[in-house]
Amino acid sequence: SGIGVGELKDAIVNERLEILTAISGIGRKTAERMIVELREKMVLDEKFKKKKSTGGGGAEEESSEMFATGLSALTQLGYKRQEAADVIRKVISKKGQKISVEELVRESLKTI
DSSP: OOSOHHHHHHHHHTTOHHHHHTSTTOOHHHHHHHHHHHHHHHHHHHHHHHHTOOSOHHHHHHHHHHHHHHHHHHHHTTOOHHHHHHHHHHHHHHHOTTSOHHHHHHHHHHHO
16 A cells, blocks of 8 residues: 555566665565565566457456466466466467466466
């Protein structure tokens, strides 16, 4: 609630500690951790959105959320983030955006 979503995302992607530490309750260590843990995910998500942009906001948002959820599931299973992201993109391009997250993860695991 200290700053807007766009400003928060910009601060994380561009590693601007001064903006993050200005938020009440966020110290230097917490800000650094936020950058380390969230930066790559936000950069990958933006690249994916730009690549898959179809002009329709609903499908793009759904696909982006599905991608992020699938990526999170695979990384929690121990796969490297980049490897998981590449596999998820392949599965989405092959199966289309109308698959469920469960099916996306299942097919991604088969592909890996």
